[in-house]
Amino acid sequence: MLNEYDLSVGQVATRCGVKVSTLHFYEQKGLIKSLRNQGNQRRYPRDVLRRISVIKAAQQFGISLHDIQQAFSHLPNQRTPNKDDWSQLSKTWKNQLNTQINALEDLRDSLEGCIGCGCLSMTSCPLYNPNDTLATKGDGAVLLAKPK
Amino acid sequence: MLNEYDLSVGQVATRCGVKVSTLHFYEQKGLIKSLRNQGNQRRYPRDVLRRISVIKAAQQFGISLHDIQQAFSHLPNQRTPNKDDWSQLSKTWKNQLNTQINALEDLRDSLEGCIGCGCLSMTSCPLYNPNDTLATKGDGAVLLAKPK
DNA sequence: ATAAAATCTCAAGTTAACTTGAGGTAAAGT
DNA sequence: ACTTTACCTCAAGTTAACTTGAGATTTTAT
Numbered sequence: 001m002l003n004e005y006d007l008s009v010g011q012v013a014t015r016c017g018v019k020v021s022t023l024h025f026y027e028q029k030g031l032i033k034s035l036r037n038q039g040n041q042r043r044y045p046r047d048v049l050r051r052i053s054v055i056k057a058a059q060q061f062g063i064s065l066h067d068i069q070q071a072f073s074h075l076p077n078q079r080t081p082n083k084d085d086w087s088q089l090s091k092t093w094k095n096q097l098n099t100q101i102n103a104l105e106d107l108r109d110s111l112e113g114c115i116g117c118g119c120l121s122m123t124s125c126p127l128y129n130p131n132d133t134l135a136t137k138g139d140g141a142v143l144l145a146k147p148k
Numbered sequence: 149m150l151n152e153y154d155l156s157v158g159q160v161a162t163r164c165g166v167k168v169s170t171l172h173f174y175e176q177k178g179l180i181k182s183l184r185n186q187g188n189q190r191r192y193p194r195d196v197l198r199r200i201s202v203i204k205a206a207q208q209f210g211i212s213l214h215d216i217q218q219a220f221s222h223l224p225n226q227r228t229p230n231k232d233d234w235s236q237l238s239k240t241w242k243n244q245l246n247t248q249i250n251a252l253e254d255l256r257d258s259l260e261g262c263i264g265c266g267c268l269s270m271t272s273c274p275l276y277n278p279n280d281t282l283a284t285k286g287d288g289a290v291l292l293a294k295p296k
Numbered sequence: 297a298t299a300a301a302a303t304c305t306c307a308a309g310t311t312a313a314c315t316t317g318a319g320g321t322a323a324a325g326t
Numbered sequence: 327a328c329t330t331t332a333c334c335t336c337a338a339g340t341t342a343a344c345t346t347g348a349g350a351t352t353t354t355a356t
Contacts, residue, residue: 010302020303021345029343039352041303061252062210065343097256101249104209108245158332168333169315177313187322189333213313 005035005043012044016052023052030069031055047080054089061097153183153191160192164200171200178217179203195228202237209245 013020026032027042032051034042051072058068071089075081161168174180175190180199182190199220206216219237223229 008302009304019345022343024304025344037352039303041352057258059343094256097252101252101256104245104249104252108242108249110205156332167315170313172334173314185322187333189322207313 004045007044007046007048009034009042009044012048012052015049016056018052018056026052026055026065029065031065031072045080050081050086054086058093061093061100063093063096152193155192155194155196157182157190157192160196160200163197164204166200166204174200174203174213177213179213179220193228198229198234202234206241209241209248211241211244 007015009020009023013023023032023042027034032044032048034044034048037043055065055068058071059065063071071092075085075089155163157168157171161171171180171190175182180192180196182192182196185191203213203216206219207213211219219240223233223237
């Protein structure tokens with residue numbers, strides 16, 4: 001039986017479409033792990049491929065490496081993550097993803113109804129500045145453009 | 149009749165919920181413009197508020213300042229942008245937004261069907277590495293995690 | 297047995313989008 | 327008039343997510 005840790009950085013990099021330096025970087029950030037061979041070169045178990053796919057996928061919908069690392073920290077340390085482990089992870093992100101999709105839809109609709117609309121005064125346009133309630137009071141303005 | 153350029157940086161900043169330094173920065177990037185009063189202080193026309201709202205909105209769906217600047221460069225230079233001008237802008241972005249929403253939906257569905265699924269081998273999982281076609285050939289693998 | 301290709305470590309550089317700070321002027325409040 | 331706030335400019339710092347480069351060692355290919 002082969003050693004489970006049989007992939008080199010170069011192989012992983014090629015197969016994942018990332019640079020070797022990225023793998024070093026991810027390792028440094030605690031996102032992936034490796035063992036070393038006799039010559040001190042990294043050797044990866046196959047599940048690193050899935051990890052990296054998940055990292056890339058998560059990044060696509062705006063999750064920071066830090067948050068990905070957090071999520072990964074709930075994966076089992078000693079054994080290879082299985083179906084349930086990944087499933088758990090995906091549930092959290094699915095919610096986030098849905099939230100984000102909804103936000104974008106709202107934004108799209110506001111853009112449509114708003115940016116191109118006639119309400120160039122500030123009284124009623126939801127796209128308008130969050131803190132700008134016509135410099136008076138009254139909080140009719142919705143905060144779409146609110147920075148986190 | 150009042151001068152059209154009557155807002156100070158501080159006012160704009162407060163009303164838009166951004167820092168003064170951000171406005172300086174945006175101006176430097178060519179995203180907004182101002183005139184100066186006698187004492188060399190910036191004075192903004194009211195439509196800067198809309199511009200900034202639009203910047204913030206566009207950023208929300210991942211458009212870079214550079215691309216926003218590009219889009220703004222199609223706005224009229226001499227007059228205040230009107231309904232049609234903004235409408236034009238929103239059309240482009242609406243498409244982008246829809247594309248993005250679809251991508252996220254695909255991703256969400258892949259996550260669901262994939263991350264938590266049983267296909268822990270690399271043969272069929274669409275979430276898997278783009279360049280990893282089982283290290284053989286055959287390009288059955290879909291590239292979801294492809295970096296731009 | 298070499299030479300070429302992969303790796304390793306560590307430091308420094310890169311881009312985006314801002315923020316902070318220093319030193320100085322202008323405007324506003326009392 | 328005086329003091330406090332608001333502004334101004336310009337340079338440098340910050341965070342995320344990597345990339346690049348230098349100098350040295352390992353593996354692999356011929």
